[in-house]
Amino acid sequence: MRKTEEVVSWVVYHMSVHGKPTGMNAVCDQDEWDSMETVQPGYHTLIRGGIASEAEAERLARGTSGDAKRRS
Numbered sequence: 001m002r003k004t005e006e007v008v009s010w011v012v013y014h015m016s017v018h019g020k021p022t023g024m025n026a027v028c029d030q031d032e033w034d035s036m037e038t039v040q041p042g043y044h045t046l047i048r049g050g051i052a053s054e055a056e057a058e059r060l061a062r063g064t065s066g067d068a069k070r071r072s
Contacts, residue, residue, distance in 0.1 A: 010057035025061040
């Protein structure tokens, strides 16, 4: 018997933090994003959706944070 693998799409969004002037970037799968948008439309800001892998989404969310430091 063959297992079917569910295709998961990932999103990166800017998470609003109540009481804080700035939030941070976060990653979740598309279904989670859809649920959050249903509960609180527009509360968080979508940066990019339709990302094929969680690793790619994490890199995008992190930006340059965690990159190797350049040698002078």
